[in-house]
């Protein structure tokens with residue numbers, strides 16, 4: 112037994128679960144079962160609440176979620192619950208078989224588009240509720256970003272294989288290599304199925320909007336298949352999020368001298384701070400307060416930036432300093448600025464879009480103007496996290512169940 116479990120206070124109102132965790136993992140209940148050696152029961156509780164528990168316990172930014180909200184944080188060291196969750200959920204996943212829990216959705220046909228965390232979690236819950244499910248994905252295998260984005264040195268692909276095996280063993284139909292929009296339309300799915308959940312992620316890269324940016328390599332395609340790219344000796348990565356960290360850590364593993372250039376400073380980086388530290392430990396070098404202004408053959412022109420406190424005492428802003436252009440040579444520029452969902456899927460449908468071109472949705476992700484379509488995960492929220500994708504999928508599934 113992991114002795115961390117003995118330090119848990121089994122709070123009646125656990126902040127780790129209620130405030131910290133987007134899926135409200137029942138930490139004290141699972142801790143108690145773990146202490147009593149009832150690992151199967153603990154595993155079942157975790158899996159029913161969050162089918163991706165074996166993954167989130169590994170990739171969550173726990174300082175932001177459970178660990179950071181542990182009540183012991185005030186005077187002592189918080190409990191490393193995620194270690195225990197990983198131990199319980201990993202062994203449970205590899206032994207688990209899906210079963211029908213009810214006939215609630217018997218005879219109902221549901222289409223799930225996207226076999227990432229949203230598709231997998233939704234398939235589990237809807238299968239258990241008796242539905243007949245077809246899972247579509249443009250990629251040939253299940254997993255979404257877990258298989259085609261997060262590098263194997265952070266998340267072993269055996270977890271994606273395990274989820275794939277779990278759904279296949281239950282007879283859930285998987286149509287890999289099917290791209291909605293190219294191979295079929297949302298209108299036809301809506302007509303053919305009782306309900307549709309779109310968990311198509313956020314894969315459309317944002318542009319740098321500087322001259323020469325077409326010479327850069329996008330981080331997501333690189334992470335999908337790093338061996339397909341010859342990066343040369345020196346690589347610069349632009350960005351400060353999780354994607355940038357995975358891209359630089361992958362490049363350094365290919366033997367490249369790897370630099371991350373970021374517009375602001377370390378405190379502003381949206382990446383999990385642990386990942387930034389791990390990237391440094393891997394040998395990645397960082398240069399902050401650097402804004403790219405032009406991509407040229409053989410390198411990038413950057414301009415220095417600085418933080419400025421406005422005279423009215425408002426929020427500190429990062430300002431580009433004119434006259435500081437300098438050329439930094441590199442063999443490959445990898446860009447990981449941000450990604451957005453591709454809402455072209457709604458073309459030709461009566462979905463109500465807002466002024467920014469995003470679909471208007473209810474609190475549960477149901478699309479206004481369409482009778483039977485829900486959104487979840489990054490396709491609903493923009494690029495977020497696995498656990499937030501699962502939390503939004505749960506809202507969609509519960510609403511869908513109530514409305515069919």
Ligand SMILES: Cc1cc2nc3c(=O)[nH]c(=O)nc-3n(C[C@H](O)[C@H](O)[C@H](O)COP(=O)(O)OP(=O)(O)OC[C@H]3O[C@@H](n4cnc5c(N)ncnc54)[C@H](O)[C@@H]3O)c2cc1C
Nearest residue numbers: 225227228229249255256290291311312488489495496497
């Ligand atoms: C490199 C990287 C590292 C990350 N690291 C972390 C981390 O450490 N921790 C964390 O919590 N989160 C991390 N994230 C974020 C996390 O992976 C996502 O928030 C999560 O995967 C979202 O799940 P999803 O199901 O909404 O979408 P995705 O996982 O993106 O899955 C979407 C699926 O939809 C499919 N699809 C898209 N369009 C279509 C279409 N038209 N037709 C059919 N299929 C389609 C795609 O092929 C894909 O398989 C990371 C993201 C990236 C990109």
